[in-house]
Amino acid sequence: MTLRLYDTATRSVREFVPREAGKVAVYLCGLTLQAPPHIGHLRSGVNYDILRRWLTAEGYQVTFVRNLTDIDDKILVKAQEQGRPFWSIAYANEQILADAYRQLNVLPPTYEPRATGHIPEMHELIGKLIADGHAYPALDGSGDVYFDVMSWPEYGSLSNQSPDDMQSAGDAPDRGKRDPRDFALWKGAKPDEPADAYWPSPWGRGRPGWHIECSAMCWRYLGAEFDIHGGGLDLTFPHHENELAQSRSAGLPFARYWVHHGLLSIGGAKMGKSLGNTLDLAYVRSLGVRPVELRYYYAAAHYRSRIDYSEEALREAATAYRRIEGFVQRAAERVGPGLLGELPAPFVEAMDDDLNTSAALAVLHEVVRDGNTALTGGDDVTVRTALAATRAMLDILGIDPLDPAWTAGGQADDLRDVVDSLVALALEQRAQARARKDWAAADAVRDQLKQAGVVVEDTPQGPRWTIGEQKI
Structure with missing residues (x-):
């Protein structure tokens, strides 16, 4: 069976045919680094990691690019709020x-490119768009440069929208635009923003708009045309719609499939x-759920489906994984760990059917x-075969x-697992005490944790805990 993927551009499941035989080029829109990642962000990394592993298993040589947006409106807002350089916020969140x-x-x-490392490529694309009549410097002298939406007849095709139904792009004052729907390619320097967040350009000191960053990085690492462009469903409009419009207008065929x-x-x-309402990986660990179990939780749902988080569902996924883990260990x-075996045909069929991981599981x-x-029956031959297939x-x-x-x-991770489990147990005891309104017992648990260097903070999403300055 041949791999088939749902393509947002055609709104259909299509047979996957790469641009170059035996090779696949994938670009995944990575995170904007204004804050540490939550488990919603991390789903993206796991989903596309499974896609990459499946492409590799099918014999393709995969070039996988996942970018980092380290200059952006949201990051600059955080920099102003915290009184820190924008790049220090981005770098700290990149490490997390x-x-x-x-x-x-x-x-x-x-490759994992940062947007700030590709300003020259952005300038080149913007210059070409201006020369070809698809972009223009702002009418108000602000130093902004905008993409002319109405110059691209297919605008709206990716998200299946009509431009007539669209509102203002909202990324800059409309006074500098020919049309409120036009979006920013370059943003001129503003007096109320950090002075170190700007670069010289043919249009004056400024910084890139969000959308041009990804077009430039795709072009730099994967060329004019590549196979798969990925990202969250919320990026379809305006981000990916704008990427598609500006790239095609610049003469780049761009992505063959949008996943x-x-x-x-x-x-x-x-x-x-x-x-x-965010929950991070450390919070999941504080529940006694390991990262491998969270990964199983992601894989249990089809990648295109919405997951509505609940602790009950997460724990059920952890239990399901532990049953698999128990078999593998026993x-x-x-019979020994052996080698990875043949993939069962129904598993291959499920994965080729638009990465149907729920059916594969x-x-x-x-x-x-x-x-x-x-x-149980002592049939070691069947055990060995089942183990090899399971591990594959x-x-x-x-x-x-x-x-x-x-x-x-290593020992550090082992100790972290032990600490996670012990603190989770203590917090469960505290929760039980609070439920029966035994406030003295609840406070005693909290005080004992504090004496051990664990500080508990009650939040609307449940208790969070820290060791020293490190939030868990």
Whole structure:
């Protein structure tokens, strides 16, 4: 069976045919680094890591680019609020993100460019758009440069919208635009923004708009045309619509497939810093749920589906993974870890069907059930075959418990797991005391944790805890 992917541009599941035989070029819109990542952000990294692993398993040589947006309106707002250089905020959050991806066994990208490292490429694209009549300097002398939306007849095609139904782009005052829907390619220096957030340009000191950053980085690392452009469903408009318009207007064929993943919500609302409803990886660990179990939780849902977070569902996923893990460990003790085996045909069929990981996991659990039956019956041949097939499937999903990524974390990771579990137990005891209104017992647990260097903070999403300055 040939891999088929849902393409947002055509709104259909299409057979995947790469631009160059045997090679696949993928660009994933990475995070804007104004804040540490939450588990909604991390779903993106895991989803596209599974796509990358599946493409590799199918024999493709994959070039995988995941960018970092380190200059942006939101980052500059944070810099002003915190009285810090914008780049220090971006770099600190980049390090937290890298650690989270490592904990989740997300493979490092082939290239991970930062937007600030590609100003010359942005200037070149903007200059070409102006020369070809698709962009213009602002009418108010602000130093801004805008893309002329109406100069591109196909604008709105990716998100299936009519320009007549669109409102102002909202990224700059309309007074400098020919049309309120025009969006910023370059933003002139502003007196109320950090002085170190600007670069010289043919249009005066300024900084890039969000959309031109990704077009420039795609072009730099993957060329004029590449295979797959990924990102969250919320990026379809305006970000990816604008990327497509400016890139095609500049003469770049750009992406052949647009693959978007569903969002992770909480209480029916999108998880986001502005709503104050975010949960991070450290919080998940404080519940006693390991990163490998969170990764299973992501994989249990189809990548295009919305996940509405609940602690109950997360714990159910953790329990399901532990059943798989238990079989792998018992079987490996019985017959040795062995080598990865053949992938079962139904698993391959599910993965080729638009990365249907939920169906693929159903196949995995069936093989595990057969393996457990063989363990009970003493059928070592069947155990060995089931273990090899199970580990092959788990490897594709990035959750093989015998993978060194999960087993070779070293003493520091082992100790962190122990601390996570012990603190989670203490917090559960505290919650039980509070539920029965035994405030003295609850305060005693909190005081004991504080004496051990663990500070508990009650939040609307539940208790958070820190050790020293490190938030858990």
